Amino acid sequence: MARTGSGKTLAYMVPLVQRLGGRHAHTFGARAIILVPARELATQVVKVGKTLVRGWTNDAAQHAGDDVEDSSNGKGESLRWSLIVGGEGLDEQFEMISNNPDMYVHFMHVGIV
Numbered sequence: 001m002a003r004t005g006s007g008k009t010l011a012y013m014v015p016l017v018q019r020l021g022g023r024h025a026h027t028f029g030a031r032a033i034i035l036v037p038a039r040e041l042a043t044q045v046v047k048v049g050k051t052l053v054r055g056w057t058n059d060a061a062q063h064a065g066d067d068v069e070d071s072s073n074g075k076g077e078s079l080r081w082s083l084i085v086g087g088e089g090l091d092e093q094f095e096m097i098s099n100n101p102d103m104y105v106h107f108m109h110v111g112i113v
Contacts, residue, residue, distance in 0.1 A: 009048045017049070017079070022056030024077040024102055033104045039085055042107040046083050049103065053079045079103055 002008055020031055036042045056078070082101035084093055 009045055010052070013045070013049055013052055017052055017056065020079060020102060022053045022079060024080050026100075028100055030082075030104050031102045033106060035106050035108045037108065039107045042083055042085055042105050045105050046081050049079070049081060049105075081105065 016032055025031060034045055036045060080099060080101040080103070082093075082096040082099075082104050084097075084104060084106040086107065
């Protein structure tokens, strides 16, 4: 119940981006999925994430299973994001998924049955 702008999104986004090295992996498949309960929050998470990885350098320690080839110089293609939201155009969302995103942000509507 923290106030807007207090850093709730960054609290999990920084360690996640750090673990992923801030760079796109060329292996196929998502490396992280973020489920959110509101459409506006999904958009915010993608915006904050893209801003966070802009200029990210990978100068941290390596983790088991990390690709060593791209992490030595800290350069490479930025993380790819895919925003999956119900009620939006399917063609655009399928195109985002086919571009091999690293991160999926999915608005998960929970309705009462």
